[in-house]
Amino acid sequence: MSAVLLAVFSDFDTAERVRLALFRDGFPTDRIELTACGEPGRGGREPGPMLHNGLVQYFRTLFADADGARHAHRLAERIEGGAAAITVLPRGDIEVRRAAELLGIASPEELLDRGLGDPSWEFAAAPRSLPWVRTLWLESGPEAPHCVYCRLFPASAHDTH
Numbered sequence: 001m002s003a004v005l006l007a008v009f010s011d012f013d014t015a016e017r018v019r020l021a022l023f024r025d026g027f028p029t030d031r032i033e034l035t036a037c038g039e040p041g042r043g044g045r046e047p048g049p050m051l052h053n054g055l056v057q058y059f060r061t062l063f064a065d066a067d068g069a070r071h072a073h074r075l076a077e078r079i080e081g082g083a084a085a086i087t088v089l090p091r092g093d094i095e096v097r098r099a100a101e102l103l104g105i106a107s108p109e110e111l112l113d114r115g116l117g118d119p120s121w122e123f124a125a126a127p128r129s130l131p132w133v134r135t136l137w138l139e140s141g142p143e144a145p146h147c148v149y150c151r152l153f154p155a156s157a158h159d160t161h
Contacts, residue, residue, distance in 0.1 A: 015084035
């Protein structure tokens with residue numbers, strides 16, 4: 001089960017700013033979704049005779065638990081009433097914390113989550129906050145490793161310097 005963070009904002013402009021902030025922070029566009037009447041996103045692509053049905057089906061997919069149907073109808077009504085929602089599919093604790101921080105800065109009217117405590121996540125982020133490029137990027141200096149091998153395995157010695 002994928003982790004989900006969903007924030008509801010009273011207006012489209014705030015949600016659009018949050019989506020842009022998440023993107024600038026490094027979240028891939030396929031894991032950030034804006035849902036509003038003027039831009040229904042995946043909710044507008046769901047099969048159904050009306051937008052409401054597509055929104056309900058989309059939100060029910062995100063919250064596929066006992067309360068999912070209740071959340072789905074209520075969220076669809078909020079969107080139809082002019083609110084906008086940002087859905088983030090974070091992977092790993094680092095992304096969950098960062099997404100929650102960025103969503104919280106914008107003061108959402110409502111914040112829902114699912115699966116944040118699930119240990120079977122797919123990890124897109126490293127288990128630490130050091131970017132992978134720092135592992136491969138070698139800086140010069142007296143304490144710096146000589147090669148990538150020395151960076152990855154600091155306790156191992158080798159003679160190829």
